[in-house]
Amino acid sequence: MICSVDDLPPALAASVTPGERDYIEGIRRGGALPFAVTPHFASLAGPGADDPIRRQFFPDPREALPDPFALDDPLGQAGHSPVAGLVHQYRDRALLLAAKTCAGYCRHCFRRVWLSSGTAGGGTGGTCHQPADLQPVLAYLAARPEITEILVSGGDPLTLDNDRLAAIFRRLRAARPGAALRLCTRLPVTEPSRFDAATAAMLADFRPLRISLHINHPRELSPECTAALALCTGLGIPVLVQTVLMRSINDDATLLADLFRRCIALGLSPYYLFQMDLAPGTAHFRVPLRRGLALHAELRKLLPAPAIPAYAVDLPGGGGKIRLGDGVIAGERVSAKGPELVLRDGAGRDWFYPAE
Ligand SMILES: *Cc1c(COP(=O)(O)O)cnc(C)c1O
Numbered sequence: 001m002i003c004s005v006d007d008l009p010p011a012l013a014a015s016v017t018p019g020e021r022d023y024i025e026g027i028r029r030g031g032a033l034p035f036a037v038t039p040h041f042a043s044l045a046g047p048g049a050d051d052p053i054r055r056q057f058f059p060d061p062r063e064a065l066p067d068p069f070a071l072d073d074p075l076g077q078a079g080h081s082p083v084a085g086l087v088h089q090y091r092d093r094a095l096l097l098a099a100k101t102c103a104g105y106c107r108h109c110f111r112r113v114w115l116s117s118g119t120a121g122g123g124t125g126g127t128c129h130q131p132a133d134l135q136p137v138l139a140y141l142a143a144r145p146e147i148t149e150i151l152v153s154g155g156d157p158l159t160l161d162n163d164r165l166a167a168i169f170r171r172l173r174a175a176r177p178g179a180a181l182r183l184c185t186r187l188p189v190t191e192p193s194r195f196d197a198a199t200a201a202m203l204a205d206f207r208p209l210r211i212s213l214h215i216n217h218p219r220e221l222s223p224e225c226t227a228a229l230a231l232c233t234g235l236g237i238p239v240l241v242q243t244v245l246m247r248s249i250n251d252d253a254t255l256l257a258d259l260f261r262r263c264i265a266l267g268l269s270p271y272y273l274f275q276m277d278l279a280p281g282t283a284h285f286r287v288p289l290r291r292g293l294a295l296h297a298e299l300r301k302l303l304p305a306p307a308i309p310a311y312a313v314d315l316p317g318g319g320g321k322i323r324l325g326d327g328v329i330a331g332e333r334v335s336a337k338g339p340e341l342v343l344r345d346g347a348g349r350d351w352f353y354p355a356e
């Protein structure tokens, strides 16, 4: 893991601006999301300030700008956490925060505050949930047969070693026999060497298991990454692709169509295209939601149906995921924070998301 500018590849190290250097120094003094990137992901980046890979991990002084819409817990997960380390928001699915670190940090991360501070943004008590801490989670799962899928997320669970991860899977399965597992990870993209044949074989032992992979740009599908993913698809492990829509990184229909077309060619399933969550320090990545709707409409013209992810947002403040499409915008208003769109969910409740 690269945690210092001076350890970056030379062209990237030379590209650091004085403003970025000051900001990174400030991060080191504490409080903000750490600067860390894997050697592989750094190798995919170009030195330009606008490079779409560089921008995803390079701390940007704009993160410090005030954002009236920012929420420390943008998904409102604290309100859906019945026991430390578990988020249970949908009847039949529960999400375990299995690790509190990532191999590198995405500047757009929605768990930014939780990962930065060591305190709970998600009602988690701020501890990393190693198997020893799992007992209350297991008891909760064991008592709820309606839960048929357990998401294993974090942080990135692949920062745990295979034995520890297998131990977690085994205990989850014992508590809720038959439940499918979903491993939420970015590591096959950021450091494919972590994802070797032994890892794929371990995961295959826990089928039904699927992987939910966070990938935002076609350049992230490096040869090393596609080889790692082929190990999964070859063993019958489905891979769902989740992409975050971000300004000047991937807010282009042709580029997104290229990404999703390549995904289906590799046997991966585009699943969600996410409108940004309102985490602090991420406003400069936000694409206006109306523009996202237009981009998604273009994708529907450019791609075959299996290549089109659902465009969705986690409603700020705990409303859960909602698909964005025709008719979802019920109006506009101006609040103390600024102009907002009114989004109406399936139950007729209104939620608010920034208009710009
Ligand atoms: C996203 C999410 C899920 C999974 O939702 P799907 O629509 O099945 O992908 C489950 N629980 C929580 C808390 C989530 O945020």
Ligand code: SF4
Pocket (backbone or CB within 6 Å): 101, 102, 104, 105, 106, 108, 109, 110, 111, 154, 155, 156, 185, 186, 214
């Ligand atoms: S890998 Fe996921 S959890 Fe980790 S920093 Fe990136 S978006 Fe956040």
